[in-house]
Amino acid sequence: MKALEEIPFKPEKGHLVKFHTPYPEEDPSQLYLLLEVKDYDHFDTPWADILALGTGFSFPSINMVKLEDLEVVEWNTEELLGNYGAVLKEDGSKVPGKIIQISTDGNNKEPLGNLTIHALIRDDKGEEHNGRLLMDSLR
Known part of the structure; x- marks a missing residue:
């Protein structure tokens, strides 16, 4: 298991993140708010709950993705x-x-x-x- 201690820069709740390698149909500049990092024993790698910013939806969806797919953005x-x-x-x-x-x-x-x-x-x-x-x- 990749523990959070092995990740060079530890993203945490409240960081703005984006996908470092988005799919071709995705906006590479889309920002997400990292809501929670999950590093439980039953996961092979840490996961994160993220919220897309700028959607304008009253109740935007929260997605769970692999933490290793995200990068903290300046x-x-x-x-x-x-x-x-x-x-x-x-x-x-x-x-x-x-x-x-x-x-x-x-x-x-x-x-x-x-x-x-x-x-x-x-x-x-x-x-x-x-x-x-x-x-x-x-x-």
Whole structure:
């Protein structure tokens, strides 16, 4: 079994990943949010649950793939623009919508969950809301 300790760069929950060798019909630049790494005894290799970003679906599917097929990507926070997520406002309310502005930028290999990213979103009514982006709300 390939244990996680044998993988040079250990992807973890919250990393942005992509397939290092996508199929011809797949978009090679498609980004996924790594939700969970599974390294159980009954698997011959570690697996990961991933969520495709930028689909716009209310309930995007979660896929389980071999961890060895993925690579952690350096990303720029602006790549989150156009995706759907939710922000936590100062008053404690959570508001979902489309991400239209990010207050930080820069390349990163850190898991999204380790960062505090502020975003401006537009809800279904067209109203704009500012707050801390909730990583578990991305879709």
